[in-house]
Amino acid sequence: MSRTDAPNPLEELVKARVREFLREPGYVFWVFGFPLLMAIGLGLAFRSKVPEPPRIVVTARVADETARALTSSPRLNVERQSRNDAERSLARTKVDLVVDQPDPHGPLVFELDTAQEKALLARAVTDDVLERAAGRRDSIAIDEQHVVKAGSRYVDFLLPGLIGMNLMGSSMWGIGYNLVQARKRKLLRRYAVTPMRRSHFLLSYFFSRSLFLVLELAVLIGFGRLVFHSHVQGSILALLVAAGLGASAFAAIGFLIGARLSSTEAAGGWMNFVQLPMWLLSGSFFSYERFPHWLKLPIRLLPLTAANDALRCIYNEAGALSSIPFELAVLSVWTLAGFVIAVRAFRWQ
Amino acid sequence: MSAPAIHCQSLVKRYGEKLAVAGIELTVDVGECFGLLGPNGAGKTTTVEMLEGLTEPDSGSVELFGVRWSNGRKRELQERIGVQLQDTHLADRLTVEEVLRLFRSFYRQGPSVAELMRELDLEAERKQYYQKLSGGQKQRVALGTALAGDPELLFLDEPTTGLDPRARQALWGSVRSFQQRGRSVLITTHYMEEAAVLCDRIAIMDQGQIIALGTPRSLVDGLGLVQFVEFETKQALDEAAVSALSAVETIARKGEGYRLRIDRSLSSLSAVLGELERQRVTPIGLSTHQATLDDVFLHLTGRVLKGAESEASAGAAP
Numbered sequence: 001m002s003r004t005d006a007p008n009p010l011e012e013l014v015k016a017r018v019r020e021f022l023r024e025p026g027y028v029f030w031v032f033g034f035p036l037l038m039a040i041g042l043g044l045a046f047r048s049k050v051p052e053p054p055r056i057v058v059t060a061r062v063a064d065e066t067a068r069a070l071t072s073s074p075r076l077n078v079e080r081q082s083r084n085d086a087e088r089s090l091a092r093t094k095v096d097l098v099v100d101q102p103d104p105h106g107p108l109v110f111e112l113d114t115a116q117e118k119a120l121l122a123r124a125v126t127d128d129v130l131e132r133a134a135g136r137r138d139s140i141a142i143d144e145q146h147v148v149k150a151g152s153r154y155v156d157f158l159l160p161g162l163i164g165m166n167l168m169g170s171s172m173w174g175i176g177y178n179l180v181q182a183r184k185r186k187l188l189r190r191y192a193v194t195p196m197r198r199s200h201f202l203l204s205y206f207f208s209r210s211l212f213l214v215l216e217l218a219v220l221i222g223f224g225r226l227v228f229h230s231h232v233q234g235s236i237l238a239l240l241v242a243a244g245l246g247a248s249a250f251a252a253i254g255f256l257i258g259a260r261l262s263s264t265e266a267a268g269g270w271m272n273f274v275q276l277p278m279w280l281l282s283g284s285f286f287s288y289e290r291f292p293h294w295l296k297l298p299i300r301l302l303p304l305t306a307a308n309d310a311l312r313c314i315y316n317e318a319g320a321l322s323s324i325p326f327e328l329a330v331l332s333v334w335t336l337a338g339f340v341i342a343v344r345a346f347r348w349q
Numbered sequence: 350m351s352a353p354a355i356h357c358q359s360l361v362k363r364y365g366e367k368l369a370v371a372g373i374e375l376t377v378d379v380g381e382c383f384g385l386l387g388p389n390g391a392g393k394t395t396t397v398e399m400l401e402g403l404t405e406p407d408s409g410s411v412e413l414f415g416v417r418w419s420n421g422r423k424r425e426l427q428e429r430i431g432v433q434l435q436d437t438h439l440a441d442r443l444t445v446e447e448v449l450r451l452f453r454s455f456y457r458q459g460p461s462v463a464e465l466m467r468e469l470d471l472e473a474e475r476k477q478y479y480q481k482l483s484g485g486q487k488q489r490v491a492l493g494t495a496l497a498g499d500p501e502l503l504f505l506d507e508p509t510t511g512l513d514p515r516a517r518q519a520l521w522g523s524v525r526s527f528q529q530r531g532r533s534v535l536i537t538t539h540y541m542e543e544a545a546v547l548c549d550r551i552a553i554m555d556q557g558q559i560i561a562l563g564t565p566r567s568l569v570d571g572l573g574l575v576q577f578v579e580f581e582t583k584q585a586l587d588e589a590a591v592s593a594l595s596a597v598e599t600i601a602r603k604g605e606g607y608r609l610r611i612d613r614s615l616s617s618l619s620a621v622l623g624e625l626e627r628q629r630v631t632p633i634g635l636s637t638h639q640a641t642l643d644d645v646f647l648h649l650t651g652r653v654l655k656g657a658e659s660e661a662s663a664g665a666a667p
Contacts, residue, residue, distance in 0.1 A: 012454040016443060023442035023478075185438035190494070193401050193434070195427040196455040349403070 009196060013204035018211065021174060031170045031216060035162045036223055039155070042285065043228055046154040053077045054122030055095045057086040062101040066108065069133035070099065075125050096122035151233050151316035159224040160311035161284035166216050167243060168278065168304050171250035172257070172271045174212065175205055179258025180267035183349070192348040205251070213247050214240075234314035238321050242314055245331045246307030252338025253303070259345040278304035306330035352415030354379045354502045354533035355400055360409035362395050369395040371557035372409070377550075379414075379501075382524070382534040384548035386541065386642065388652070392557040393537040394435055397506050400535065401432055413502060428457055431500030433491050435507045441480035445471050448479055449493050456498030465493045469523060485516025492523060503527060505536040509543060521547055541642035553646060560649050565642060572640045572648055576613045578621055580632035581606030587628055596620045606634075613639075 021027050055077045058067045071078045081089065089095045090111060096118045098111040110126065112119040128136075182188050191201065217240065224230035232239055257270050281288060281295075282304035291299060299305050310327035313319035321328065355377040362370040370392045377383040385393045398404040400411055402418040411418055413426050439448050449462045449471075466472045469489045474482060479490065488508060495503060505524065509517040524547060528534055538544055544551050545565045553561040553568070561568055575598065586607065592600045596617030599610045611617045618637065625632055646652075 006456065006458070007450055007454040009454040012451045016440065016447065016451050019447065020440055020442055182440075186434055187437060187439060189403060190432070190434055190437045190439075191455075193403055193427065193430070193432040194452065194455040194498070195424045195457075 010200045010203060010207075013196075013200055014207045014211075017174075017178075017204050017208035020178070021208070021212065027170075027173055030173065031166065031212070032219055035166045035220060039159060039162055039220070039223060040227070042158055043155040046158075054097065054118060054125055055079075056097040056099060056122055056126055057081050057089055057095045059083050059086045059098065059100045061104070062099055062108070063104065066099075066101070066130070070126065070129060073129045075129060076122075097126060099126065151230075151318075153228075153230075155224070155228045156230050156316050157287075157312070158285065159220060159228075159230055160315040161308050163217065163220050163243065163311055163315075164246060164282070164304055164308040165279070165284045166220065167213070167247045167307060168250045168275060170212060170216060171209065171247055171254045172275065174209060175251055175254030176257035176271055177254075177264065177267050179255070180261045181264055183258075183262045183347075184264055186349070189349045205255075209247060209251055210244070213243060217243055232315050233318035234320065238319075239311065239314045241321060242307070242310040242324070242328070245328060245335065246303070246310065249303040249307070249331045249334035249338065252335045252342060255342035256338050256345070259342045260347050278302050281305070283308055300326070301330055303331060303334045306334075351379060352412070353377060354381070355383075355411075355413055355535060356415075357400060357411045358409055360396065360399055360411065361407045362392075362399060362404065363407050368557050370399070370406075373554075373557075373559055375552065375559070377533055377535055379533050380528070380531050381549045382528050382536065382547055384544040384551040385535065385537040385554055386539065386544050386551055386646070387537075387554035388539060391554040393554055394506055396554070397504055397535065397537055401430065401504055402426060428498060429501045431495035431498060431503045433488075433495045433503075433505045433508055435510075437491060439479050439487075439490065439494070442478050444476050444478055445482070445486075445490055445493075446475040448490055449497060452494040452497040459497050459499040465496060468496075468526075469493050470519070483516075485512050485519065488512060488516065488520060489523070492520065496527070500532070502533045502535070505534065507537055507539070509538070509540065517543070541646065545642055551642070553642075553649065555646075555650050561645065568642060568645045569640045572645060575610055575640055576618075576637055577640065577644065578609040578611055578618065578635070578637050579603065579606065580635040582630050582632055584628075584630045586625075586630050590628065591621070591624055594620055594624055606632075 053074070053076055056070070056079075058070055058078055058080050060080060060082050067078075067080060070076055071080075079089075079095070083100070086095075086098045086100070090098050090113075093113075093116070096112065096116065100109045100111060101107075102109060108130075110123055112123055114120065179188070221232060253274060257267060257274070261267050261270065281291070281299045282302050283299075284304065288296070288299050288305065300309070306327040310324045310331070313324050313327075314321075353376050355375060357373065357375050360370055360373040360375075361368070373392075373396055375383075375396075385396065387393050395404065399406045400413070402411070402423060414429065416422055416426055418426065443451070446462060446466065449465050453459055453462055453465070460468070466475055469492060471486065471489055471493065474486055479487065482490065492505075492508065495505070503524075508524075509520055512520070521543070524534060524536070534547075536544075536547060548565065550562070550564055551568060552559045561571075563571070581604070588600055588607075591597060591607075591609070596612045596614075597609055598612070601608050609621060611621060
């Protein structure tokens with residue numbers, strides 16, 4: 001009954017990795033669903049809004065003709081109120097400007113708080129609307145060009161940060177947790193008594209992670225494109241290289257966590273211990289520029305910061321790999337140091 | 350003559366202060382089914398793991414087929430053995446077929462996955478996730494992974510613990526058919542019955558040492574020509590009078606009743622019954638049986654084997 005048409009061990013190990021991952025609904029949610037929800041939630045909350053027109057009140061004493069001119073302009077948000085109500089609205093900054101006319105034949109009076117930027121705007125617009133109604137002509141021809149600088153919105157900032165966080169999370173779960181669980185279940189020992197090559201075992205993680213890396217990138221970038229019209233400004237290849245190096249650094253940390261532990265609770269604790277500071281400090285959601293100056297270098301040495309900065313530079317600023325040498329070096333050191341220590345510390349039981 | 354399947358000498362393993370294995374000598378011939386028996390903590394698993402090359406002994410040597418475990422020849426030996434570890438939990442969400450295929454891929458040669466499933470009666474479960482299987486099915490899959498490389502030597506560590514009698518019988522069948530192809534088996538168990546059914550020879554282990562070695566028959570016969578009488582009673586028994594009978598070797602309390610070790614003859618039995626009648630003691634649930642391996646263990650160590658005690662409830666375990 002001996003046969004030699006054996007299945008390929010590396011292929012089978014990679015398939016097992018991929019299947020284990022895809023068949024665990026929790027993994028799939030945290031790796032694919034969660035970042036998308038974050039992108040939707042934060043992307044909507046912080047989307048750039050078209051500014052509201054200035055709000056003004058026209059008192060009952062103002063001539064109807066003047067009031068009509070103001071009310072009909074789309075550039076203003078106009079209400080008519082009694083003199084007293086208008087005073088109150090202004091005091092409570094519910095409106096930016098009050099237009100009054102104490103004497104029916106006298107001049108108009110603008111009441112405003114000049115310390116308020118919006119009040120100044122309201123005054124300029126109200127003035128312009130009235131003058132135009134009275135027949136003002138532009139003496140200089142001016143053309144307007146409306147521009148939105150690519151990659152400058154919050155959601156553009158957020159998406160590369162989510163990619164970075166995703167790389168970290170999926171390496172931690174896909175490698176660190178996976179190894180600890182296999183050790184706890186004595187599955188690693190079971191492998192250790194077979195002629196399975198150790199290199200195949202290690203490579204199976206490399207290949208399955210690479211596959212998921214491409215998938216994760218495709219999902220987040222595709223989602224950003226479809227829903228937020230956010231585009232990768234730099235080259236996709238450079239982004240892939242930076243993301244790959246980031247994933248390697250996190251894979252190394254995952255291996256480090258999975259090298260010896262045999263309790264999944266301890267693994268969960270360590271993973272949070274490692275990830276929490278980076279969630280807070282590494283600028284996935286908000287820039288770390290606001291932290292004190294002396295903290296910046298330590299923050300930039302964290303792998304997630306390096307990954308986020310590298311991804312943002314390529315994604316938003318059309319940067320090339322040559323413009324992020326510091327980030328690439330940080331990620332390489334984490335990768336190398338992590339793997340060297342993990343391989344030495346690794347226990348099959 | 351070919352080298353024995355297993356040969357080890359003065360095997361020692363220490364865990365901190367505790368001497369887990371204290372100098373074991375063992376030879377298992379090719380084609381033999383050898384049983385390591387003993388209570389939990391006797392050192393069986395540590396011994397087996399040293400034989401499997403999984404644990405490095407502190408001192409002593411292990412040879413399989415005349416080859417020592419060493420870095421250069423590790424894979425060569427691993428190709429020739431199949432291992433079922435004690436309570437290994439395979440990947441939850443891989444199907445039976447996928448698990449077997451994965452393990453099959455590690456070996457240069459062996460049966461096809463279809464053949465493995467047919468042999469272990471797992472064809473109906475081939476698309477089932479491992480986590481959905483019953484205890485008996487899981488153990489059959491584990492055995493399948495051990496057989497995936499068509500091994501010459503099979504290690505089974507407590508393969509039937511927690512299985513119901515039918516699942517246990519099925520597994521015994523598989524082991525026997527493996528052995529009938531001239532292959533060797535080393536099995537650990539704390540079920541004496543299992544050892545008696547399967548094994549050509551048995552070593553009884555206790556506290557890291559082998560305290561008896563031989564065929565199941567010879568070990569039982571070593572106790573002498575004895576039988577056991579057990580009964581319960583609600584009346585007070587004059588134990589001294591009973592043990593004074595020449596036929597009675599020992600008398601011991603067992604739960605609500607007594608356990609007597611007596612000479613293996615009909616007249617001894619009637620002498621005991623006569624004494625009970627004289628004392629007007631009515632025995633309830635009187636039974637007699639020949640010596641078993643459990644009695645051998647009790648005789649050697651003065652303790653009852655844990656496995657034997659929990660045997661009745663084993664089927665209910667998860």
